[in-house]
Amino acid sequence: MPRPEDSGPPELFYNIDEAKKYTSNSRIIEVQQQMSERAFELLALPEDCPALILDLGCGSGLSGEVLEENGHFWVGCDISQAMLDVALEREMEGDVIQSDLGQGVGMFRPGMFDGAISVSALQWLCNSNSSAENPFRRLFIFFTTLYSCMKRNSKVVLQFYPDSPQQAELIVKQATRAGFNGGLMVDFPNSSKAKKVYLVLSCGDATFQMPKALGEDDGSQCVYTANERVRQGRVNKKTLTRKQWVLKKKDRMRRQGKQVANDSKYTGRKRSKKF
Template sequence: MPRNNFLPQFPYDYLGAKAEEYNELQWMERNQKKTTLECVEYLFDQKLGPTDIKDFSNYLILDLGCGTGFSTEVLIDLGFNVISIDILMDMLEKTYHKKELFSDMNILELILANMVNLPFKPSTFHYIISVSAYNFITYKKTTQSEIKKTLDSTANYLNKCLKKNGRIVIEFYPNTDKELDLFISSFTANNFDGYFIKNNPNQKGGKTFLLLKKVDNV
């Protein structure tokens, strides 16, 4: 999602006029929509195990950090039932205004919420995706232990929100291999199996997809 290697700053790049600007950028819309399609493809990656999905309208998916709705629009167009959350009203309200333009064949709920404190019951979702937003959950966490605690409790709750055999794909931008390891270990410590894919494997940070499957303790 960054252009010219500048990562956006949360929350400043998503407030007021910046939120307007984000919503108007055609390259951003193209980029977010393309990445969302990649996330959906990765949800059904054979390496996570076989699936037999024919009709997305039988499934409920959570869009974490939906912003102005580019990712949500793709999920709706594919036929999913969608719950989308964002922490900033300046961004979420733009998704709200687009809602009437989206297909009304499926469920779409928009919720102002923090992905670190999700307001959902256990076993709610079949799938979860997050496009260019998960980095920001460590905002204002400065010490290593604060960061680890936030990552762990978020991964733990995401696990609870998923139904049996549920899957998550997170596209994000770790700054270093160490940061990537921290994010991955928060999931493996909380009953997820999975792996990551980088668009450019030689790049230390950069665009990364985490492909995760809930491990059910029978």
């Protein structure tokens, strides 16, 4: 199934029809709400203290609705005017601005926001729809201007769908290059449907620690940092024998519900050369 960002620029993909679908499709609304609630939870804002949150790629305001329900104020940015028009029709309480995240969020004053969230928007910055669009540069501009408009020690939580480990690594490196601490956290890494990737960042807090991912009871929480890829609860492949590595891989596939051949004394042995 093709990814939406491979179909062209977001301002063209999210046209009037697509914008209306976002507010009429119950499945889309449910998924967006769940991810927005999880992003808000990871912000870990102080209780009983209304905050000003920046919603990046706010769309029709589904994420903003979650922020409102939790008693906070928000400002949203999105490149699609059709999506913003739907947000205005829904009479959302937040203020919305049409802007390209690849051009940065430099329109806001320094230290303005107590936190920032985003749902399903960040991966669009990694696509080039013209020779003038450089993903490396767009990501760096985005993160540097975002860092500037955040209060010190505030958090940023960005949910997105990376199309490869290399893309995920690029995003984390550009974020940390801009000054953020943190990395990627993966909820339910062994589930094809429930798996969700969140970029959890802290602005200026050197003691920041990554939050606990959901579904890590199976020992397979995935955490990506700027300079390394760490799989907590697993042993590096280089420290395992061939048979141990094969057995561990087969066990992981079983937990994913895949059919795997039974273990035997021949598991992990090299095949003899054919005559």
